[in-house]
Amino acid sequence: MTSCVEHMLHMELASPLGERILVPTHLLYRSQDPLAVQLLFQDSLQGPIPWVFARDLLAAGTRSLSGEGDVRVWPAETGPEALLHLLLSSPHGSAHLTAPLGAVERWLRRTYELVPAGREAEALDLESHLAQFLDGAP
Template sequence: MLDMELLLPSGEPVTLPTLLSYRSHDPLAVRIVFHTDGDGQVLWAFARDLLAQGLRRPSGQGDVQVWPGAVGAVGHEEVLNLALSSREGTAWLRAPLHGVAEWLERTYRLVPAGRETDGHDLDAELSRLLPGTA
């Protein structure tokens, strides 16, 4: 569990308990579950590579954008910013950059970068998903 901050339109942060998850059988994606008031949950899934790139530089377009930054009076606390957009609107969130980086490193120990498709027949999967392309 990781606490992220949801930034309200006023700029005021609200703590949002968050669960980062990774599944080695779906190695290209990461999932973030935001726990809202009561028993509510909001799930977002996006590319693991996008999250990794966002630790170092602004990355992503459209629904998910990720970039590093700093907050605090002297700008020493490094954060990871996430902008998530849907039909309902856009949410801007911040997380401790170091905590996300450590979690992401553990995913790369499970499935190293560049090895995500090992053992998968991508042509067969595409043919199954897109009939008539074989």
């Protein structure tokens, strides 16, 4: 059984000078962590830079402005040119990225096929995690 859903795409990073920089991005969803999505931004100097946040936040952001704090997501435009905006903030700075909305929506649909909405708790396998914790396993 497939336990992860992956997709590679290029996001555009808006620099403070107005330049658009292509950032190879690996979208990753694992059924073992069913509430979260992971975006791995490929940086040639630092290697992959991960951002993990709620799958539901990303899904809501495909329809309207969602999130507060360090992750904000919203759609722009319609049709084949539609974009998804991500504003990521940390103590080290912030980044405004855009991605093709359709590609992100298709990937998200696949994540919900793997673990449907409302069924995340079943995928967590809390008993196994608790047993490992109580036995002192890593």
